[in-house]
Amino acid sequence: MEPEVVEAEMVLPTHMWFKKMQTYDKYPKGQARVRWKQLKQIIPAENYQNYPHEEPNYVNIETPPSMHPCRRICDITGYEAPYVDPRTKLRYANAEVFKMIRSLPNDYVQRYLALRNAAVVLR
Amino acid sequence: MPFISKIQRQSDYRSFPPNHPIVIDNGGSYFRIGWAGESEPRVIFRNIIQRPRHKITGETITVVGDHDPALLKYFDCTRSGPRSAFDSNVVYQFEIMEYILDFGLDRLGADQSQINHPVLITECLCNPVQSRSKMAELLFETYGVPSVAFGVDAAFSYKYNQQLGICSGDGLAICTGFNTSHVIPFLNGEPVYEACCRTNVGGYHITDYLKQLLSLKYPHHMSHLTWEKVEDLKMEHCYIAKDYASEVHLFQKGDKEAEEKTRSWQLPWTPTPVEEAPSEEEVARKAALKEKQGQRLREMAEAKRFNRINDLENEIRDLEMLLQRLRNASEHDILSILAKTVHTSQQEVESALLKATQSLRKAKGEPVENVEKLDPSSVDRYNLISIPDEMLTPEQIKQKRKQVFIKSTSEARQQKKQKQLEEEMERERQKKLEEERRLENPEQYLEELRAKHRDLSEKVEQRKRFKTNGGQTNGNDNGSGGVGRGERLNSSQRERMRLLTTAAFDRGKEEDTFGAKDEDWQLYKLMSRDNDDDDDDKPDPDEAELARVSSRLQEIDPTFFKPEVGSSSAEAPRFRPLTKEDFQIILGVERFRCPEILFNPNLIGIDQAGMDEMVGVSLRRLPPKGRGVEDRMTESILLTGGSCLFPGMRERLEGGIRMIRPSGTPIKIVRSSDPILDAWRGASAYASAMQFPQQTFTKMDYYEKGEDWLRSYRPRYTI
Numbered sequence: 087m088e089p090e091v092v093e094a095e096m097v098l099p100t101h102m103w104f105k106k107m108q109t110y111d112k113y114p115k116g117q118a119r120v121r122w123k124q125l126k127q128i129i130p131a132e133n134y135q136n137y138p139h140e141e142p143n144y145v146n147i148e149t150p151p152s153m154h155p156c157r158r159i160c161d162i163t164g165y166e167a168p169y170v171d172p173r174t175k176l177r178y179a180n181a182e183v184f185k186m187i188r189s190l191p192n193d194y195v196q197r198y199l200a201l202r203n204a205a206v207v208l209r
Numbered sequence: 210m211p212f213i214s215k216i217q218r219q220s221d222y223r224s225f226p227p228n229h230p231i232v233i234d235n236g237g238s239y240f241r242i243g244w245a246g247e248s249e250p251r252v253i254f255r256n257i258i259q260r261p262r263h264k265i266t267g268e269t270i271t272v273v274g275d276h277d278p279a280l281l282k283y284f285d286c287t288r289s290g291p292r293s294a295f296d297s298n299v300v301y302q303f304e305i306m307e308y309i310l311d312f313g314l315d316r317l318g319a320d321q322s323q324i325n326h327p328v329l330i331t332e333c334l335c336n337p338v339q340s341r342s343k344m345a346e347l348l349f350e351t352y353g354v355p356s357v358a359f360g361v362d363a364a365f366s367y368k369y370n371q372q373l374g375i376c377s378g379d380g381l382a383i384c385t386g387f388n389t390s391h392v393i394p395f396l397n398g399e400p401v402y403e404a405c406c407r408t409n410v411g412g413y414h415i416t417d418y419l420k421q422l423l424s425l426k427y428p429h430h431m432s433h434l435t436w437e438k439v440e441d442l443k444m445e446h447c448y449i450a451k452d453y454a455s456e457v458h459l460f461q462k463g464d465k466e467a468e469e470k471t472r473s474w475q476l477p478w479t480p481t482p483v484e485e486a487p488s489e490e491e492v493a494r495k496a497a498l499k500e501k502q503g504q505r506l507r508e509m510a511e512a513k514r515f516n517r518i519n520d521l522e523n524e525i526r527d528l529e530m531l532l533q534r535l536r537n538a539s540e541h542d543i544l545s546i547l548a549k550t551v552h553t554s555q556q557e558v559e560s561a562l563l564k565a566t567q568s569l570r571k572a573k574g575e576p577v578e579n580v581e582k583l584d585p586s587s588v589d590r591y592n593l594i595s596i597p598d599e600m601l602t603p604e605q606i607k608q609k610r611k612q613v614f615i616k617s618t619s620e621a622r623q624q625k626k627q628k629q630l631e632e633e634m635e636r637e638r639q640k641k642l643e644e645e646r647r648l649e650n651p652e653q654y655l656e657e658l659r660a661k662h663r664d665l666s667e668k669v670e671q672r673k674r675f676k677t678n679g680g681q682t683n684g685n686d687n688g689s690g691g692v693g694r695g696e697r698l699n700s701s702q703r704e705r706m707r708l709l710t711t712a713a714f715d716r717g718k719e720e721d722t723f724g725a726k727d728e729d730w731q732l733y734k735l736m737s738r739d740n741d742d743d744d745d746d747k748p749d750p751d752e753a754e755l756a757r758v759s760s761r762l763q764e765i766d767p768t769f770f771k772p773e774v775g776s777s778s779a780e781a782p783r784f785r786p787l788t789k790e791d792f793q794i795i796l797g798v799e800r801f802r803c804p805e806i807l808f809n810p811n812l813i814g815i816d817q818a819g820m821d822e823m824v825g826v827s828l829r830r831l832p833p834k835g836r837g838v839e840d841r842m843t844e845s846i847l848l849t850g851g852s853c854l855f856p857g858m859r860e861r862l863e864g865g866i867r868m869i870r871p872s873g874t875p876i877k878i879v880r881s882s883d884p885i886l887d888a889w890r891g892a893s894a895y896a897s898a899m900q901f902p903q904q905t906f907t908k909m910d911y912y913e914k915g916e917d918w919l920r921s922y923r924p925r926y927t928i
Binding site: 087088090091094095096097098099102103104105106107109112113120122123124125126128129131132140141142143144147148149150151152153154156157159163164165166179194197198201202203204 | 218263266270271272273276277280283296297299301302303304307308311312314315319320321322323324333334335336337338339340350351352353402403405406407408409418421422425453454457458460461798799802809810811812813814815816817818819822823826
């Protein structure tokens, strides 16, 4: 290891004196990695349906959808967008932007759509 | 504002007694750890780890937090980006969490065999019990912590500000963190969990949105748009518009105010060296060099010509001598003489001589007499044509055919020449006529010519469009030849498709008669791909006329400029040298478009209400109903969390809340004293209170009372 790296102490030591159990014992090398449950898997396992629904939990404190009409802005410029291109499904503000989106390559169109979670996802 | 990290190793760990609590604010973006009762956390670092491989030794190492990027050059980070223990605002990856705790405790100076201090650690609101129990387990089993307490960061922040007198016991905490935003109502200084609400939008989303937008806008500068840099840009330049629509309208009009609000970031740019015009002597030197080369080539050609002339002269001499000898020789000798040469007859020798003489003349540069014209035997050459076939021998018939062919081709050539000559004359005549007309009335002539040019160019344009779009001019002439997604086919392509489909699906009931007629097979020709643009090779008379007119216009009209042909205008920028402006990243609408997602999560496809509406949702969920309570709530709204630092946040929120509340509602929104560190400070004050130990639980409690108890574990914040 290079001296400046050692001096900066940026590398976490593998052995910690203050620990009762070292990481390398807990997650030995070469063994199958622990698959940590993602939030998507944690929530069903919490069995919230078994508890009274007025009891607050991680799911029911979520904010409901907005009551206001959805604000539509131009995907490219951010201006107010009265139009939608039927081909790319992008929202656009004026003819200039329209010209531009028609010349956009498909992957850019998809990336713009992905920004507002509207991209076509192929599985 | 760069990332603020404090990772100096502390040396006074041993000076704290064993029951002195350690306080950890485990936030989505930063991890802060320190001692209870102190006003500042001891150690602060980004709550991420990286596990790159050392480039030389190949061992995988763990780097916690952010470090000098220059030191990372020794490591191969291509396969491991920064990773976080969080999924949304819930800790789920406890291996990462362990590395982070290791680092934090190590930097706090821990050096005994276990952590002999109670720990207060923050967690998200309504943390799933799975995550909570894993965290407790980690602290008890791995670190040997005697007792643990969990609390919500926003609540600590509110309590801290309540103690400072910034907000009162009844009120709302609006906390916009890194991954999520919360609104938490407080009654008598205690959070009302059932009235809380959470929207899954936070600072992370804003930075990500900005990063995506900029990298889509400036694909060439992607390498400059790192997460850290974009985060800096966000903190420095983003603000919240009081009214998005009117603000964006300002930019759409593009007046001065918008210009003032636009920021630009100049990327490092070195101007390309301007090519100096070559000096005079350089030009002269080059010309001389060229001249010299030309001279040499000329000399070589001359020598070659000289050699050829010599050769030809020798050949002629030989042939003449041979001919002489042949003439003088007897019939018998001729054969023996010819046997020594390559020739077989006297005629052949004569023709070879003629050929050589002609080549010699050509080589010497003398005018070559036209063989055809000079040939006196032209009648003679075609002597067999007029004789009917019956009177000829087969040999002669063959010759006759040859003669017929030669005659017809030469005649055709003559005719063509004649025609060209006539055309030339006609053109000349027309030109003269036009010139006369021009001289007669130059103005009118020019006008006419222009009109003609306009008409013609329109016609040609239209035809081009028709060809690409099959008659439907939808104004989408993007010039891409390929048939891409949703691209309309042109008429011939459509016809081809129709033929293909009918051919593929034609299963008629009647007898298959395909191929009975020869025309049937024409179908394949129409289907083939080569059929697409078969009328392209024919020159278009309109186009030719257009070219003529425009060249004429160019001659006589100084104001006329030839429109660029086809894609040359698109290619032009490629040859343009890159300027300073090409290395600027302009932040215009993005400055307020990105933070706008806090108020309109719909913009990034999250179907939840924004911050202003969240307040309404929370008040609706509040169990004690009535204007009195709600008014008390809105009178003490505290803004906390890193994302509430945007300028304009308070004003926008006030406007938004005023809209959803009845008129006359008292609204008071205050920003917390330090939105970023208040949560830790509140927790620190909380942990140093006398009653703090009653809020903690030990390892024994944990294993005795079980998971269900842990699920309903809730500390009291007022102690």
